[in-house]
Amino acid sequence: MSSLFLVLLSSALCWASSHRPNENIETLMDNVLVLRVPYGQDSRKYIPLTCGETLQNQTVFWKKNGQELDPRLQGNQVRVLVEEMDGGNYTCHHGPDGKYLNHTMIMVQLDPDNRTVILEERSNEGHIHCSAPNYKGTFHCTWKRTESRPNAAVLLVKIERHLETLSCEVDADGSGVHCHNASCPYKEEQHHIFLTVYIHSDSRLEAYKKVFFLRDIVRPAKLSDLRISDGKVFSWDYPDTWETPCTYFGLQFQVKVVHNHHSCNSEESLMKIITEDNTYEVNVKTKRYVFCVRAQDKYTNGPWSQWSQCIVSKHHVIC
Numbered sequence: 001m002s003s004l005f006l007v008l009l010s011s012a013l014c015w016a017s018s019h020r021p022n023e024n025i026e027t028l029m030d031n032v033l034v035l036r037v038p039y040g041q042d043s044r045k046y047i048p049l050t051c052g053e054t055l056q057n058q059t060v061f062w063k064k065n066g067q068e069l070d071p072r073l074q075g076n077q078v079r080v081l082v083e084e085m086d087g088g089n090y091t092c093h094h095g096p097d098g099k100y101l102n103h104t105m106i107m108v109q110l111d112p113d114n115r116t117v118i119l120e121e122r123s124n125e126g127h128i129h130c131s132a133p134n135y136k137g138t139f140h141c142t143w144k145r146t147e148s149r150p151n152a153a154v155l156l157v158k159i160e161r162h163l164e165t166l167s168c169e170v171d172a173d174g175s176g177v178h179c180h181n182a183s184c185p186y187k188e189e190q191h192h193i194f195l196t197v198y199i200h201s202d203s204r205l206e207a208y209k210k211v212f213f214l215r216d217i218v219r220p221a222k223l224s225d226l227r228i229s230d231g232k233v234f235s236w237d238y239p240d241t242w243e244t245p246c247t248y249f250g251l252q253f254q255v256k257v258v259h260n261h262h263s264c265n266s267e268e269s270l271m272k273i274i275t276e277d278n279t280y281e282v283n284v285k286t287k288r289y290v291f292c293v294r295a296q297d298k299y300t301n302g303p304w305s306q307w308s309q310c311i312v313s314k315h316h317v318i319c
Contacts, residue, residue: 024111028198029156031104034205035082036111046079051092051102061096064088068096082106087203107155107205118149118199118206128197128210130217131303133241135249137183139217141195142176143208152201162191174199181214189213219303220251220295226308226319234291234310235279252298255280257289264292264307287314 024036025047037043051060055076062073064080065088073080080090087106093099119127120143132139145152154174159166161181168179181193195210221239228234236253243249257270270284276298282291291310296302310319 028107031102032107032155033104034107034109035087036109037084039110039112039115043082043084045082047082047106048077048079049090049092049104051076055092055101059095060092060101061094061098063091063093066091072096080106082108084108085202085204106203107200108203109205109207116206116208117146118152118201118204119208120144120146126210127208128195130195130210130212132214132218133221133239134243135214135218136243137181137214138179139181139214140176140178141210142171143197143199144175149201152199154197154199155205156198158196158198159193161193166193183214189215215297215300216302218297218300220297220305222306223293223295223308226291226293226310228291228310228312228317228319232283233279233281234293236293236308237278239295239305250276250298251295252276253278254294254296254304256292257282257284258292260286260288260290260311260313262290264290264294264309288312 024045026034026036028034033047035045035047037045049062051062058076060074060076062069062078062080076092085108087108089103089105091103092101094101116127121127122129122144128141128143130139130141152174154170157168157170157177159168159177159179164181166179166181168177170177177197183189192211192213195212197208199206199208221241223236223239226234226236234255238244238246238251242251253275254272255275256264256272258264258266259268259270262268270286270289271282273280280293282289289312291312292307293309294307295305308319310317
């Protein structure tokens with residue numbers, strides 16, 4: 001009697017397990033399902049698909065990535081087997097070669113999703129780099145695909161701040177996104193910006209996240225109006241794209257003089273200072289050197305602008 005009870009209990013548990021909602025399946029967006037599978041383990045999951053509520057009594061045939069399945073899959077409501085990372089685009093049709101009716105893309109994401117191979121990781125920045133020229137709310141985020149996944153495509157980009165969804169447009173080459181947060185530049189930031197990029201290579205889906213304040217990514221434009229007078233006095237103006245008034249949106253400048261033929265990024269310098277003045281008189285013995293200057297928001301100590309430079313020789317200066 002007890003043996004029979006155990007058999008019935010085991011059968012009931014198996015039935016319940018096979019019919020309960022799959023917690024590893026998520027609807028990411030219309031017509032896109034994400035199956036999360038454990039990393040390093042064999043995975044075989046049946047995914048339920050529906051062609052459409054109004055097609056219950058009609059003849060419906062399914063294809064995967066444009067190819068008919070073997071054995072043939074038929075019916076408005078079906079289950080498809082996804083093994084390992086082998087998802088795909090399942091389309092349903094009126095008859096084997098009939099009219100397209102609907103589709104469902106099954107993406108597979110490793111769980112936990114910390115095994116990333118699609119985007120390159122940049123030192124100290126993670127996988128995504130974001131930058132803004134000022135505090136008006138417009139910013140640009142970029143990423144780079146790895147050499148092994150050059151054709152990976154962006155599936156979805158989500159960017160939110162508190163209860164607001166930001167207006168964004170993905171770059172034409174799929175390597176970045178332009179966004180605008182219509183906030184007052186004088187307002188103190190209280191909430192982070194949350195960015196999530198969903199990118200896929202075939203059926204493999206990876207989600208990359210970045211959380212930041214706008215003040216963390218504001219980078220002044222390169223100082224393009226660098227000039228010299230009296231043979232040794234250099235001067236420059238605030239970038240045209242920088243916010244005004246300067247008393248509120250102040251900049252500080254790093255001035256550096258390096259040896260002739262050296263880069264402004266050289267660790268060897270004849271002199272280096274931080275100043276809030278936009279003029280500087282060089283007093284070095286050599287007549288051949290490179291004068292370098294770059295800008296930074298003095299209140300946030302955020303990213304520096306690119307270097308501007310003048311190459312000085314005995315008889316002429318090139319800025």
